[in-house]
Amino acid sequence: MFKNILIVGCGLIGSSILRASINKKISKNLFVFEKSKKNIREIKKINKKIIILKKLDIRGLEISKEISDIDLVILATPMSQYEKVIPHLNKYLSKKSLITDVGSTKENISRLKNNSLSKSLDWIMSHPISGSEVSGPKYGSKSLFINKWCIVFSDKNKIKQKKLVNFWKKIGSKVIIMDEKVHDKIFSITSHLPHLIAYNLIKTAQDFQKTQKKDVIKFSAGGLRDFSRIAASNEIMWRDIFFNNKKNIVSAIDLFIKNLKSFKKNIENLDDNTLRKKLVNSKKVRQQILNLKQDIAKPDFGRDQN
């Protein structure tokens, strides 16, 4: 499908792409550029054939014949690193190459590539909707993308777009085409706000524990623990998302606070009718999510501590 794939940044997502690509024999050679020595040690364990680049100077390598043949570059670093990578892409890639990324916000990436990428190169954005609270190649998995959505962004080069869609499908994703504006709005609600709220709830519990001197973490099984999972997500990745999708996230926060104040009023007024209607309506969403196979259809996520 591809001869040479280069993965730039090889954490949870990068290493999962790597594993899935090896598993599906998608390319002849797999190149990885990764800064962390600890991560490199993990990546070496995956497969001996992986070629780890010491610098992002593709031409400087022994394998110099391959240079013009890097046909897919996947950026899987935190988004804040993309800017530093682009000059290398401009310098070393040929116009035959296809660039993609796995960033979680897209209007910013779209602006960045329009401003900084060489006009002769093609960068078609992707967003695989998969991830976890854990980071690093240690936790990567070849089946991370199976039956998960991957969003590919519409591009005028339909041949390359098709190739990219096929790549994601090959490693198990269900692909959908979207534009970046719609994407950033939808994910401000389905992903960015939930993460922010989870972080904020944990912060609130910490503040309470400090001021009230009461042990709250100990009793977190009553609900708090669910939020602590998401609030343990990688801070660099999430800082980048919050900053890059600022406008949509701020709107989402405002809508959330408006609703929360109304909820508070319902409680203060013991407004049984309104409150119950809200609770019953929320319940329906869980069933919709299960019907769409977006979560495991077992009570309590099927988790069992016994």
Added chain:
Amino acid sequence: MFKNILIVGCGLIGSSILRASINKKISKNLFVFEKSKKNIREIKKINKKIIILKKLDIRGLEISKEISDIDLVILATPMSQYEKVIPHLNKYLSKKSLITDVGSTKENISRLKNNSLSKSLDWIMSHPISGSEVSGPKYGSKSLFINKWCIVFSDKNKIKQKKLVNFWKKIGSKVIIMDEKVHDKIFSITSHLPHLIAYNLIKTAQDFQKTQKKDVIKFSAGGLRDFSRIAASNEIMWRDIFFNNKKNIVSAIDLFIKNLKSFKKNIENLDDNTLRKKLVNSKKVRQQILNLKQDIAKPDFGRDQN
């Protein structure tokens, strides 16, 4: 341990106590009072020896010799039903009996029993910290309480308190003694606020979907789905909790909103330093929760859709 246990209200929690009691052979006879016919059908499947009462008139039964021997009554109805049950307890129970409940808020129950329960009867409150988004006896489990906290509330009758503690331990709980004021404060943060926030997040997503006409549920795997589980919890139970612990919950909401507004400001100002500090701090709580065995120590709750 007991000769006759009566469980009033036999949904998820009641039927789990029933199953665990049968499993541990805790009492000679097990009586159940349950209003829902559907639930009764489920309960009959559990064990043929369970005696289902047609009304809460213990004296009116065939098994009238047992009357004065109901030695443990467990209230497991929604809290809003307790008031209706008390006259029956006053009328039919002897002072040898021990009453407990499994309600999620305690200052209200404490007030209720002080005001309405016959002075000759002993009601020592319990709160097992276990539950699920699903309701009804169909989902009950004999191992629901294993290694979970159960809070027992301090009482002057230390003999009966000890008996109650032993009951919970026998069915697997780790027991801790607490007072109702501290309890209601702690659980406003570890349980009630998380549930309210989850309901409110789902409501916000629904509002967004309606006004923006964008499909958000479809992409809920990016975070939203975690909240949808909790927001599918029983509405009667949660209405009761929100109303009964109003004062603490309102304080918790206020603290939450204050923190959220500060988070929003950090995002608007691209305040990297403050924001990152908050994210890193939240991460620590997950590890504390895992160390305390309050959640399953697997990424993504160990759920796997593949």
